[in-house]
Amino acid sequence: LNEINRYSYNIPEQQIIHSDPIDIFSLSGIELYVFNNDTTYLNRKNENLINTAVRGELINDLGALAGWKASGRFYFQGYKAGNLLLQGHLYKKFTTRKGPAKFTLGGLVRNERPRYWMNHFASNNFKWEHNFSFENETSVRTNFDQPGRSFRLSAGVSLLGNYVYFDSLALPAQTTNPFLVLSASVNKEFCLWNFRFRNYLSVQQSGNQDVLPLPFLSFRNSTYFDHNFYFPWTKGNLYVHLGFDLYIHTLYYASAYMPATAMFYQQAERMIGNYPYLDVFLNMKVKRTRIFLKYEHVTSGFMGYDFFTVLHYPMNQRVFKVGFSWTFYD
Numbered sequence: 434l435n436e437i438n439r440y441s442y443n444i445p446e447q448q449i450i451h452s453d454p455i456d457i458f459s460l461s462g463i464e465l466y467v468f469n470n471d472t473t474y475l476n477r478k479n480e481n482l483i484n485t486a487v488r489g490e491l492i493n494d495l496g497a498l499a500g501w502k503a504s505g506r507f508y509f510q511g512y513k514a515g516n517l518l519l520q521g522h523l524y525k526k527f528t529t530r531k532g533p534a535k536f537t538l539g540g541l542v543r544n545e546r547p548r549y550w551m552n553h554f555a556s557n558n559f560k561w562e563h564n565f566s567f568e569n570e571t572s573v574r575t576n577f578d579q580p581g582r583s584f585r586l587s588a589g590v591s592l593l594g595n596y597v598y599f600d601s602l603a604l605p606a607q608t609t610n611p612f613l614v615l616s617a618s619v620n621k622e623f624c625l626w627n628f629r630f631r632n633y634l635s636v637q638q639s640g641n642q643d644v645l646p647l648p649f650l651s652f653r654n655s656t657y658f659d660h661n662f663y664f665p666w667t668k669g670n671l672y673v674h675l676g677f678d679l680y681i682h683t684l685y686y687a688s689a690y691m692p693a694t695a696m697f698y699q700q701a702e703r704m705i706g707n708y709p710y711l712d713v714f715l716n717m718k719v720k721r722t723r724i725f726l727k728y729e730h731v732t733s734g735f736m737g738y739d740f741f742t743v744l745h746y747p748m749n750q751r752v753f754k755v756g757f758s759w760t761f762y763d
Contacts, residue, residue: 434506436484436513442555443477478555484511498526515567516545532581543570547597551605558693565607569594583622583631590615598644599698603691612640614647629676631655643699648682648706655679657714674716677731681709689744697743705741708732710748723758 486508494500503521508514522539547565554561574589594611618635632654637647657676664671684706688697715726733740733751740748 434486434488436482436486436511438482438484438512438549440480440482440549440553441478444555444560478553480553482512482549484508484513486513486516500524512549513546518543518545529579529581531579534577534579534581537576537578539574539576541570541572541574544568547605547607551597554694556693559604561604563605563607565597565605566595566609568597583620583624585620586618588617593645596641596644599691599696601699601701603689603694603696603698608641608644610641612644614639614645627660628658629656642686643701646686646688646699648685648687651680651682653678653680669719672716672718674714676714678712678714679709682706687741687743690746700744703741703744705739705744708740709736710740721760721762723756723760725754725756727754727756728752729754 486506488504488506490502490504492500492502501521501523503519505520506516506518508516518541520539520541522537524535524537527534527536544567546567552563552565570591570593572589572591574587577586578584591614592611593614595607595609596612597605597607600606615638616636618633620631620633622632623630633652635651637649637651639645639647655676655678657674660673662671662673663669684704686699686701686703687705689700689702690697709732711731713728713731717724729752730740730748730750733748738747742748
């Protein structure tokens with residue numbers, strides 16, 4: 434594996450300003466000059482980086498019900514020299530009364546140099562030069578899937594070291610203290626006649642909320658009525674999909690956004706969360722014609738106005754949307 438990457442940016446501190454008069458006005462013996470100021474950057478940073486790596490993959494199916502897979506990648510030349518990534522998983526399939534089920538256990542070991550722009554960057558508003566240590570991560574994750582019951586359970590633990598992040602000044606920083614990240618999630622769909630209830634619950638815990646803040650609980654639900662109406666006198670069908678989507682998470686110090694770098698950074702100014710987002714929708718299909726009606730953010734105003742997902746960036750307020758699609762024959 435061989436990579437060739439080119440990085441370019443201007444160095445604002447070294448600049449030449451050309452000030453040439455474009456007009457001269459005389460008024461009561463006083464001459465007024467109008468200048469055209471042109472700024473030229475003297476130094477432009479161009480850097481070509483070549484990275485070379487070896488990688489491999491091993492796969493072994495132990496019959497139809499079990500198997501494992503392992504892969505690795507190691508960079509031995511270039512900016513990424515020393516980067517190591519090892520990952521793999523094993524699985525076991527089961528047969529149940531509700532159909533097949535699958536258990537998966539996977540792991541990952543990563544030791545990588547931070548991205549180029551985390552070490553070197555310059556613009557009109559930000560400039561930094563760093564030589565951060567290699568980031569490292571060791572994680573283990575397990576999944577249990579049973580499609581026949583519309584059920585999925587996941588859990589994982591990760592140990593992060595030398596984690597690089599953007600601090601409260603929107604500048605890259607690195608923590609030298611390793612910390613754990615724990616997570617678990619469950620997906621489950623319930624059916625009652627033509628009503629469906631899709632639920633997703635996630636639990637997360639970061640060992641360093643100042644560096645990697647996470648909401649403790651996140652919940653998402655989609656509830657809808659799903660039916661195909663048949664009209665004998667026209668021999669036509671009307672497919673109807675009527676329901677709502679709900680999303681909510683607990684309070685935490687969600688990231689702030691820096692437009693100058695297009696990056697998210699840490700903040701301790703305001704906690705965000707505990708606000709339910711509710712969308713109501715109606716989808717209809719007649720032959721090749723599809724129509725959808727959607728009322729987004731129904732809770733806007735009724736549940737207060739604290740509907741933020743990023744600091745100082747509120748979600749859109751209540752809005753009604755209509756869509757129409759008609760597919761023609763080829």
